[in-house]
Amino acid sequence: RYEALAQPGKIGSLELPHRILMGSMHMGLEHDDDEMMARLCEFYRERALGGAALIITGGACVLPEGGGHMFVLTNPRHVERLSELPKAVHEVGGRIALQLYHAGRYAFSEEIGQQAVAPSPLPSRLTRETPREMTLEDIRRTIEGYANAARTAKDIGFDAIEIMGSEGYLLNQFLSPLTNHRNDEYGGDFERRMRLPLEVVEAVRPAVGPEFPIIFRMSGLDCMPGSTTPEETIQFAQALEKAGVDALNVGIGWHEAAVPTVQQVVPRGGFAGVAAFVRQHVTVPVLAANRLNVPEVANELVADGFLDFIAPARPWLADAEFAKKILEGDRDGLNVCIACNQSCLDHTLVKPYRVVSCLVNPRAGYEALRPRVKAQVKRRVAVVGGGPAGLEAARAAAERGHEVTLFERDTELGGQFRLASRIPGKDEFLETIRYYEVMLERLGVTVTMQTEPSLDQLAEFDDVIVAVGVKPKAPGIPGEDLPHVVSYQDLLMGRVQPGRNIVILGAGGIGCDVAVFLGTRRRMTPDAEAFFEEQGLPVPKPIERTITMLARSDRIGRGIGRSTRWVVRQEMQRLGVNVVPNVAMLEITQDGVRIERDGREELVPADQVVLCTGQLPQETAWTEKLPPHVRVHIVGGARDSRDINAARAIREAWMAAYDI
Numbered sequence: 001r002y003e004a005l006a007q008p009g010k011i012g013s014l015e016l017p018h019r020i021l022m023g024s025m026h027m028g029l030e031h032d033d034d035e036m037m038a039r040l041c042e043f044y045r046e047r048a049l050g051g052a053a054l055i056i057t058g059g060a061c062v063l064p065e066g067g068g069h070m071f072v073l074t075n076p077r078h079v080e081r082l083s084e085l086p087k088a089v090h091e092v093g094g095r096i097a098l099q100l101y102h103a104g105r106y107a108f109s110e111e112i113g114q115q116a117v118a119p120s121p122l123p124s125r126l127t128r129e130t131p132r133e134m135t136l137e138d139i140r141r142t143i144e145g146y147a148n149a150a151r152t153a154k155d156i157g158f159d160a161i162e163i164m165g166s167e168g169y170l171l172n173q174f175l176s177p178l179t180n181h182r183n184d185e186y187g188g189d190f191e192r193r194m195r196l197p198l199e200v201v202e203a204v205r206p207a208v209g210p211e212f213p214i215i216f217r218m219s220g221l222d223c224m225p226g227s228t229t230p231e232e233t234i235q236f237a238q239a240l241e242k243a244g245v246d247a248l249n250v251g252i253g254w255h256e257a258a259v260p261t262v263q264q265v266v267p268r269g270g271f272a273g274v275a276a277f278v279r280q281h282v283t284v285p286v287l288a289a290n291r292l293n294v295p296e297v298a299n300e301l302v303a304d305g306f307l308d309f310i311a312p313a314r315p316w317l318a319d320a321e322f323a324k325k326i327l328e329g330d331r332d333g334l335n336v337c338i339a340c341n342q343s344c345l346d347h348t349l350v351k352p353y354r355v356v357s358c359l360v361n362p363r364a365g366y367e368a369l370r371p372r373v374k375a376q377v378k379r380r381v382a383v384v385g386g387g388p389a390g391l392e393a394a395r396a397a398a399e400r401g402h403e404v405t406l407f408e409r410d411t412e413l414g415g416q417f418r419l420a421s422r423i424p425g426k427d428e429f430l431e432t433i434r435y436y437e438v439m440l441e442r443l444g445v446t447v448t449m450q451t452e453p454s455l456d457q458l459a460e461f462d463d464v465i466v467a468v469g470v471k472p473k474a475p476g477i478p479g480e481d482l483p484h485v486v487s488y489q490d491l492l493m494g495r496v497q498p499g500r501n502i503v504i505l506g507a508g509g510i511g512c513d514v515a516v517f518l519g520t521r522r523r524m525t526p527d528a529e530a531f532f533e534e535q536g537l538p539v540p541k542p543i544e545r546t547i548t549m550l551a552r553s554d555r556i557g558r559g560i561g562r563s564t565r566w567v568v569r570q571e572m573q574r575l576g577v578n579v580v581p582n583v584a585m586l587e588i589t590q591d592g593v594r595i596e597r598d599g600r601e602e603l604v605p606a607d608q609v610v611l612c613t614g615q616l617p618q619e620t621a622w623t624e625k626l627p628p629h630v631r632v633h634i635v636g637g638a639r640d641s642r643d644i645n646a647a648r649a650i651r652e653a654w655m656a657a658y659d660i
């Protein structure tokens with residue numbers, strides 16, 4: 001039992017049964033459209049059933065200029081749509097808060113149909129546009145907009161509101177000297193910079209009455225050099241409390257920040273100290289989120305007084321029963337968010353935007369389209385391959401009520417995920433393998449290890465899902481068979497030791513992973529280094545190793561999502577990886593790799609060459625020899641290896657299994 005999380009709590013007048021909230025996230029379903037709304041309602045309804053003490057919705061704009069692709073509270077049609085959400089959640093006994101949002105200079109002009117507005121006309125790195133400076137009339141309208149929006153939220157049945165004032169959005173922009181260069185009553189010293197957010201709260205409070213809960217999402221740390229100081233942050237938190245907010249949700253980092261805040265490199269609960277710092281100076285409850293994906297970490301933080309409630313968002317995509325399982329002590333059955341961002345954040349960052357889902361739970365966002373119902377006819381299903389796609393196929397087919405046997409030729413399940421878990425900072429992938437192993441056992445799947453099934457064996461089944469994945473693609477140049485040329489699998493699995501002077505061929509996601517692996521694994525563990533330092537011993541120098549990455553183009557990290565690619569590139573730079581873009585690879589020799597660059601040939605010296613030059617589908621032609629009564633479903637990289645990633649492989653597997 002996670003006792004601290006299980007304690008009841010209160011936000012203003014709102015009694016909550018425990019400390020696990022669902023944080024705000026935009027699903028890409030927020031449209032005036034029947035099917036989208038049905039999906040959004042079902043998404044929230046399942047999370048209410050999954051035990052969320054309070055759901056905070058994705059942002060709804062207080063004014064049309066506040067942001068595109070979302071509901072706007074001045075639009076009566078959107079208000080009507082929004083009113084469906086509390087109904088859906090209340091029907092199953094849940095509680096839901098509406099987040100009130102204004103992006104300011106983070107709004108894209110083509111989405112809002114006008115130039116974005118901001119405290120000062122300073123270009124935004126996010127939109128690459130320059131907003132116009134808000135007039136005093138704009139500011140007055142904005143305050144009124146928040147008050148009206150809050151009143152509307154209450155009127156249409158929401159249980160609370162959250163005012164979005166972090167992550168570099170409008171209210172945060174007014175607070176920061178980086179984005180507020182005004183010299184009037186809303187800019188200049190800190191008193192004046194915090195005036196707008198405080199006036200918003202002061203206008204919202206009477207609009208909703210003294211009892212209606214107001215959460216303010218404030219920035220605890222902007223992660224922007226020269227922005228709001230810790231002292232100012234505390235001054236602001238105290239002023240918000242005085243102005244009448246019932247809880248503070250402490251956000252981290254602007255969207256422009258060059259500090260990772262939600263990626264795998266961020267340690268679990270790594271920013272909770274910021275929430276704790278705020279909490280020491282206020283009496284209202286404090287919520288926090290970043291990387292609070294597992295109950296053992298979250299529970300300790302609440303128990304130790306770092307925060308009062310956890311309000312993560314992504315873990316609720318990964319598991320609709322996030323709170324229920326934690327409260328029941330079912331840690332083993334929890335599908336943990338692995339902070340990959342591949343099917344959530346990355347779907348909201350690149351246009352055309354895609355509906356948000358989850359790599360480890362492809363059903364997220366699709367609940368209404370594929371309800372959890374048993375198949376009408378129970379079939380015998382074989383799954384060939386125990387990588388991520390095979391595991392999901394077996395889980396989903398068994399959940400549908402079929403009799404499932406999974407065949408894996410290796411000694412361990414997990415495939416590419418087990419390889420990925422070897423990369424520093426990616427051990428979260430082991431959580432997914434653990435989850436599938438538990439689910440397969442609970443659902444009664446027969447798992448047959450170290451077996452490549454024969455055609456006769458497979459002929460016994462009604463359906464065969466082929467999830468055999470990919471194999472490395474050779475670069476197709478002379479010398480690729482030389483003994484010092486190794487595959488990334490052999491290197492990552494420890495079957496070959498790294499050399500001293502290594503050249504990586506290929507700069508896609510795998511090449512970058514290998515570079516980080518080699519760059520990191522040169523020194524003792526951080527714990528060991530800290531021990532040496534504590535004892536006053538000289539920390540041994542890292543192993544000397546030169547790492548050069550040869551890339552055919554300048555698109556380093558192609559295939560890695562936008563939210564994560566810059567973090568990986570930053571990490572490679574920190575580790576001293578030498579990236580050589582735009583080269584033609586001519587030949588591998590005993591001494592290195594001969595390349596052509598800028599019309600000139602040269603030799604890049606190497607004592608080891610690692611091939612990360614793409615992937616090909618594993619052989620599946622054998623399926624054509626299966627008898628006609630067997631239905632064959634080829635999924636993931638085995639079907640098409642081009643641009644394959646785990647998200648697509650798992651989604652295809654889920655759909656194939658669901659449709660049986």
Ligand code: SF4
Binds near residue numbers: 315345360
């Ligand atoms: Fe978490 Fe990845 Fe799922 Fe996003 S896609 S919720 S980061 S596991």
